[in-house]
Amino acid sequence: MSPEHQTHVAHFVAEVFGGEKLYTMLDNGSHASMIGKHIGKMLTEEKRQRWVQLLLQTADEVGLKSDPEFRSAFVGYIEWGTRLAVINSQLTENPITESEPMPKWGWGETGGPYMVDDPK
Template identity: 65%
Template sequence: MAKEIKSTAEEKVIPTLYEWVGGMQVFEKLTAVFYEKVLQDELLAPVFRHMSSQHQLHVAHFIAEVFGGPKTYSHEEGSHYEMIRKHMGRHLTEQHRKRWVALLLEIVDEICLPDDPEFRSAFVGYIEWGTRLAVMNSNSDDIKEGEHVPMPKWGWGETEGPYIQD
C-alpha cells in the first residue's frame, strides 16, 4: 500500500499522511470497522450508542483532513470549534480514552494500514494528542479556543519518513 511518491527522477515529493494511507476510502473503512467494534465494547458502547449514523463518516473526514486530505469536514460538516463543542459535557475518562486508542490501533492492524515505524509514530502521535484534548474538552464547561480556530494539521513530525531513500 505504501510507496515512494516522486514528481521527477531528481526531486522527491513528500507525501501527506493521507496519501501514504491510500486516500479517503481507507479512512472511511477504518472508522466503519472501528465504530462497529466500539458499539460492541462494554466500556465504550454507552458513550457512542446514541451517536448519529453519520458519526463514523464525520470522524473519517475529520482525521483525513487533519492528515492532509480534502477539506470535506471543514467545508461540509463542521469546524474544529464545532468538534470541540461536540465533546463538551460528555465527561470522558482516561479509561474511555485508553480503550478508544487501544481499539483503534487494533483496527489499524486489522485492516492493514501502513506499518512502517514513521507512519505509525505520526498516527499514534495524533491519536494520543487528539484523544487527550477530547477528554479535557469533555470535562470542561467552556471552550478556550475561538470560533475560528483552524483545523489541526498533522504530518510526519520529527522523523524522516520511509519516503527518503539514499
C-alpha cells in the same frame, strides 16, 4: 457510535493528516465544532484508552500503512487528540473559537499540530 459519527470522525482525522477537507466541506465542521462535541461529556482515562485501542485495531484491520514513521505520527496524533478530548470533556464552555484553524498534523517536526496550510 453511530455510522454518522464514524463518518465525521473519519473525515476529521483524514483532514488533519492532510487529506481532502471533507470534514470542513461536507460535514460543515470546524476545529471548534469538533472540540464542542466533547464539552461536558466527562470522558475518563479508561474510555480514552479504549478509544485509542479501537482506533489502532481498526487501522490494522483496514490496512493503514504499517511503516514505523507513519504509525508513529498516527499514534502521536491519536494520543494528543484523545488526551485533549478528555481535558475538553471536563469543561462547560468551548475554549476554541470558530476562527481557529483546523489542526494539521505533521511528521514530528517542532511546532506541534497547529500548522496553517502554506498559502503558496
